[in-house]
Amino acid sequence: MTTRVEIVNDFLAVNVKPGKTIQDIVEASGSALPFGCRDGECGTCVVLIESGMEFLSEMTDKEKVVMKTIGETSPKARLACQMKIVEPNGQIRIKY
Numbered sequence: 001m002t003t004r005v006e007i008v009n010d011f012l013a014v015n016v017k018p019g020k021t022i023q024d025i026v027e028a029s030g031s032a033l034p035f036g037c038r039d040g041e042c043g044t045c046v047v048l049i050e051s052g053m054e055f056l057s058e059m060t061d062k063e064k065v066v067m068k069t070i071g072e073t074s075p076k077a078r079l080a081c082q083m084k085i086v087e088p089n090g091q092i093r094i095k096y
């Protein structure tokens with residue numbers, strides 16, 4: 001029971017089990033997606049979820065604060081260091 005995660009910019013696709021963070025996946029896959037604080041505070045890891053938001057954890061309070069601080073208003077924007085895969089049998093497309 002896995003969910004497929006595609007990182008569009010890097011032409012990467014991996015199948016992962018729920019519970020993994022996007023940060024785990026990025027670091028294990030060799031993606032060039034940048035990170036800074038890795039704690040939901042700097043906004044360096046902001047990405048757009050092109051599809052599959054329903055397979056990801058809810059936006060955290062830290063994410064909401066950072067999005068407001070950096071002026072990101074897209075409903076597709078998330079912080080890669082904060083979100084986890086929460087549902088199997090899905091497909092998530094991430095762009096950065």
Ligand code: FES
Pocket residue numbers: 034035036037038039040041042043044045046066079080081082
């Ligand atoms: S790396 Fe700083 S918010 Fe994600």
